[in-house]
Amino acid sequence: MSSPAEFYNSLPPITKAYGTICFLTTAVLQLGILTPYHIALLYPLILKNLQIWRLIAPFFFLGKFSINFGIRLLMIARYGVQLEKGPFDKRTADFLWMMILGAVSLLGLSAIPYLWSPFLGTSMVSMLVYLWSREFPNAQINIYGLVNMKAFYFPWVMLALDMIFGSPLLPNLLGIVVGHLYYFFSVLYPLKTGRNPLKTPFWLQRLVVQWRLGAQRTAGAGPTVRDNTSTGTGAFRGRAYRLDR
Numbered sequence: 001m002s003s004p005a006e007f008y009n010s011l012p013p014i015t016k017a018y019g020t021i022c023f024l025t026t027a028v029l030q031l032g033i034l035t036p037y038h039i040a041l042l043y044p045l046i047l048k049n050l051q052i053w054r055l056i057a058p059f060f061f062l063g064k065f066s067i068n069f070g071i072r073l074l075m076i077a078r079y080g081v082q083l084e085k086g087p088f089d090k091r092t093a094d095f096l097w098m099m100i101l102g103a104v105s106l107l108g109l110s111a112i113p114y115l116w117s118p119f120l121g122t123s124m125v126s127m128l129v130y131l132w133s134r135e136f137p138n139a140q141i142n143i144y145g146l147v148n149m150k151a152f153y154f155p156w157v158m159l160a161l162d163m164i165f166g167s168p169l170l171p172n173l174l175g176i177v178v179g180h181l182y183y184f185f186s187v188l189y190p191l192k193t194g195r196n197p198l199k200t201p202f203w204l205q206r207l208v209v210q211w212r213l214g215a216q217r218t219a220g221a222g223p224t225v226r227d228n229t230s231t232g233t234g235a236f237r238g239r240a241y242r243l244d245r
Helices: 004-010 011-030 041-050 068-084 092-110 121-135 151-165 170-193 202-219
Strands: 138-145 148-149 226-228 238-243
Touching: 004 170, 011 068, 011 092, 068 092, 068 121, 092 121, 092 170, 092 226, 121 170, 138 151, 138 226, 148 151
Parallel strands: none
Antiparallel strands: 138 148, 226 238
16 A cells, blocks of 8 residues: 555646645644635625635635545545546646636636625535546445445435535535536537537646646656647547647
8 A cells, every 4th residue: 555645646736736725724724824714705805905815715625624624635535536537637737727617617606695605615626526426427436334326426415415414505506516517518518519618728738738847857857748638529538739849
């Protein structure tokens, strides 16, 4: 069995960065350096006082250290990693673009008074789980060692468990809605029409390639970088994007 350090180093870059920032955010709040109020999504303070960080920070708060926090972090480590290493393999820019689109969509929905949520980390995890359940619909999920089911139904079971345990339904529901919208417009719609309205922009592709080049040079590796980008002609299938120097 690999050590925790080896497991951490083996994680794909976007999932590793997101999970790490989520952990550090909770640690900072737990130590009392900041309070949840300082990072909550409060549109009046964003508009009046230009507290722009409130548009970003809420996505990295999964709650205080608790069993629920641990479960959400494990979901990132399992389902986010399986997405990034599976359908998004060698498509780092596409995976990052998916996260960005999800964040923007959640911010838009939260601007509606009845759909407002101060923290969107749980919603982002729910979105990842929903997309995973659509990409691996026949995978088997075990719920508390009691019930086995197909992954396709897992997001709805999470919603039902929230209801049973008295947790807020809105965060997971928002994640499911945004995940379904992304899946429809990036997979189902392109399969039918051959057009992908959510295609990753070229500037982000270039940014990711340059970042990977820099990381390889720092590590002493060669300068060849290969990354795939979506063409919108299939379910998370892409073409090669290559930069050789």
